[in-house]
Structure formats: structure tokens, C-alpha cells
Amino acid sequence: MGQNLIAIEGIAKRYPAKGGGETTVFEDLWLRVRRGEFVCVIGHSGCGKTTVLNILAGLDAPSAGTVIVDGREIAGPALDRAVIFQGHALLPWKSVLGNVAYAVASRWRKAPKAEIEARARAAIAKVGLAGSENKRPAELSGGMKQRVGIARALAIEPKILLMDEPFSALDALTRGTLQEEARRICRETGQTVYMITHDVDEAIYLADKIVLMTNGPGARIAEIVENPLPADRRQGAIHHDPNYYALRNHLIDFLVSRSKTFRDNPPPGYDPRHPPLVRLGGPAPEPRLPRAGEAERHLEAAAG
Amino acid sequence: MSLAVRLQALAVSALILAAFLALWQIGVSGTGPTQQMDPEYAKLMGATATEGKSAMPGPLDVGRTIWGHLKDPFYDKGPNDKGIGIQLAWSILRVGIGYLAAVLVAIPIGFLIGMSPLMSRALNPYIQLLKPVSPLAWMPLALYTIKDSGISAIFVIFICSLWPMLINTAFGVASVRREWLNVARTLEVGPLRRAFTIILPAAAPTILTGMRISIGIAWLVIVAAEMLVGGTGIGYFVWNQWNNLSIVDVITSIVAIGLVGMVLDQLLAQAQKLVTFPE
Ligand SMILES: Nc1ncnc2c1ncn2[C@@H]1O[C@H](COP(=O)(O)OP(=O)(O)OP(=O)(O)O)[C@@H](O)[C@H]1O
């Protein structure tokens, strides 16, 4: 408690299996996120990342365990947790302004129209879309749609921002720009963020802490890696940092090999209630460059 | 479509019409064999039998009749002789009332079915059973219980308009994208506001499709219904002209029915355009 804004306490998700019985997607998941922290979750496809995010959002309920946000157990979705959906989920019959204003009007129900519009316009300007207020989502590019999604989420000033692979459908250039803006905005406002990604570099650039999930079924949080890169790191220059390759190799190594074996052979002393916090850095460890194409192959597999 | 293609299409349409009218005129202008008969009987049979003139009127005859109707569409010379405009107005009025009543019933119930899997299951057997029944099969029951032929016709319109709207509304509401509903949920939007701000706009194109199908069916059915109940309306007019052996007026009515049906359909097509959103 105390500084912890989010406390995930022993949650599990089970689905009835086809031939009777149950499959456990994940179980005994514990995680604490501090106020103002930017957390990225990495894990193989199907390990349950989206399910955890939906539980945090209140859109889904865990089969066991609880989630505590700001000292209170959550019961369903609420305005203190904004979600940026993977498929942007804009309302196509509303304009950009209409989409953002809808969220603002839901947050401040009694606010006068002018104030709602002003807040919505401010949020749209913050993501660099001033001038496009009256466009329909269908008239926007993928990157612009995702910006509207970010504006809509930020406009309600949530305690927690939940993002499910927000940039994965974008081209590399747009993704880079949006990552930069997202990081700037979140740092300026001290936003607490819980984000899922498949992109190791994205996690390294954005996250304060990177949560590694093992493969399912029965997935766990294997460890939490602290980002050793300086807070004023710049997009496109992170790979010059002396700690960059150590961190990247650690993450890739986990995804490529350890994520499969971790569940059955946990390291001695592993306690799911307190997943080990890994600090890299200091004297640079033995550089282990991934074999050619290894990272890319892995990322493709993970994205599939 | 480019302007050139449109102009070409227009030209082809005009050509088809001209060819049709010409063939029609040629077809009816020949004289058939005449029979010897008693002069009294011949008088009764008219020119068709005595002079071998074709029973089918030609396009010129129809044109003249249409012109006559257009000059005075709303005359009223007693119960069996009213202008075609009055008759059409009666039919449109009946369709309008029956159709609006169906909208008021179908859309709320469709919402209920679409939002509640329980109600969907509970009501489905009735819908499946009643939907395939020809609306005219309700007519005797309606006449017996309502005891008013005009209102019975309206009831039949109501019944036949109901199903497409009900089914489309239920389908449209049930297939609103999960992610849009999740947006509303994360914003703590209440059920009533959600129904009006998310579900209604999302389902509107599907609902309008149902409404468009319904108006088409209603306009088909009103003619048959009015033939049965008689009194007024374009259906009655057609039947009455058939009894008068006035084929010219029958053909004129067919054209008029087609035109009104087209206008009704286009009105709903425009409404549909208004609520459709690009994705
Ligand atoms: N309704 C359901 N019934 C049964 N199993 C389900 C259901 N929903 C999800 N699952 C299972 O739960 C697991 C986790 O799904 P989830 O979407 O959370 O994965 P993910 O980690 O987000 O994957 P990705 O990286 O591909 O997005 C999957 O293996 C999926 O098959």
C-alpha cells in the first residue's frame, strides 16, 4: 500500500475446457504499480496480457483474487481507469471532437457545454490534432485515430491509463512519433500507465518497469525488470546507452527461451507474491548479441 | 459513375421505353376476326367483338387516360367514382398509419430482443411462427374482431410491416460492436444514455434497412388488402376498373402504384443515407 496505486493480488483466470474441466490462463498473479510509474508488460501471445488488462479496466472479472486501485477493491469499470483499445474503438458516427467530448461529458456530467468542448479541444490539441476536430474517424489515418484514442483517454484525467498494444498497428515512423509524444505527455502529467506491448524497444524506451509474463496456460509473472536507462532518454538514441544491449538481451533471452521453461522450472526461492525485481546495469555484463534474425523471428511469432 | 456512362444509360433507358411503346402500339392496332352475331349482343360486347378491335388499349389510349386523371385527380362523384388521386391518398394514409404503428411497436421490442438473450429466446418461437404467415390471412380475423374494413386494412399493414423491422432492429442491436459497448462501460455511461448514444446510432443503418423492406411490403400488401375490403383506396380502384372492363384505368393504376412505391422507397433510402456512417 502507501505509494502503490495498483495492487493486483493473486488473480487467476480460468475458462471451462472443451473436454470438461478447466484451463487456467494464468494464476497467482501479483503485481504492484506505484503512482506515476510507467509499466510495460511483455509476454508471448495468448499468455493472458489482454485478460489482465481487461480485469484492471473492470471489463472482465478474475476467477480468483482481487485488484485494488488507490486503496479500494475494484468492482467493474470506472472513470478513474481509462482504456486505450488496440483497435482504437472510436465511434465512427461521431467527429473527432464528438468522440472526445463524449468522454468528457461522461466524466463531468453536470459541466456546461462550453466547458466540455473546451476540455475536449485542449485534449485534441495535446495530441497534435488541432484543426481536425470536425473530421470523422473514417477520414483519419491509423496514427491519427490512435491519437484520438489517446486524447479521449487523457481528457478524462484518469488515475490510470491502460493501453493494449496501442501502437502495434502503425508504421515504424508514426509509431516512433507517437511513442515520443505519449512519453512526453505521461511524464509531464505524472500519469500512471499500464501498457501491453510486443515490441521490446518500445518497452525499453517507454517503461520504468518491464513486467515479464511466462507462457500460458498457467502463466505467472516471472520477474520485473527495472529500466536502467536515464529518465531523459531520447527516442532513436536509446541504443547508444551503455545499458541498452544488456537490457535488450535480457528481455529477448527471456522471450526466446526462459518464458517457456520458467513455469515448470522456476528459479530457487521464486515467490509469485513477490516476483524478483531485476536491476541490470553497473558493470556491463558479457554482451550477448542475439543471433541474426532471432529477435525479428521471435517478434513476428509473438505478434501473430 | 462518370457522366458519359450516365448519359449512355439514360439513352438506353429511353430507347427501351420507345421500343416498348412502339411494340405495344403495333400489337394492339391489328384487327382480329369478327363474328356474326345478334346486333343486341354485339352492342353489349362493344367494339372489341364487332369490329375486331383489340381489347387491349394502346399506349395512346393510356396516355390520354393518364392525362385525364392528372387534370382532375381529386374529383369525387359518389362512392364508385372518385379520382385516382383520392384513391392513392387513401392507400397512402392507411399504409402510413399501419406502418407508423408498426415502427412504434417493432423498434422498442426489437431493442429488448437485441439486448436480452433471454427475451430473444423467449420470443423467437412466436416470431418464427408468425413471420411466414401471409398478412392477408389475418384479414378475416381482423374483420371479425374490429368490424371495420378500413381499420382492418390498417391492421394488416401493421402486421406485415412489423416483422422486417423487428428482426432487423433485434439483429442490429445484438451486433453492436463489443468495443463500442466497452467504451461506454469504461466511461460509466448509464443504460438509457448508452441505448441512445451508442446502440441506437450503431444499429440505425440496420434498423433503417428493415424499415425500408417494411415499407415496400406494406405498399405491396395494401393493394391486395383494399381489393378485399373495398370502399376506397387504389386497390379497390383497380378492382373496380376491372369490373368496369376499363383496362386503360387498370394500366394507369399500375403505373401510379409503381410511382408511389418508388417514392416511398426513395424516401427511406435518403433517411438511410443520413444515418449510415463510414468505417
Ligand atoms: N472466452 C474465452 N474462452 C476460452 N478461452 C479464452 C477466452 N478468452 C480468452 N481465452 C484464452 O485466454 C488466453 C489469453 O488471452 P489474451 O487475449 O489475454 O492473450 P494475450 O496475451 O493478450 O495475447 P495477444 O498477445 O495475442 O494479444 C488465450 O489463450 C485465449 O485462448
Ligand SMILES: [Mg+2]
Ligand atoms: Mg492481447
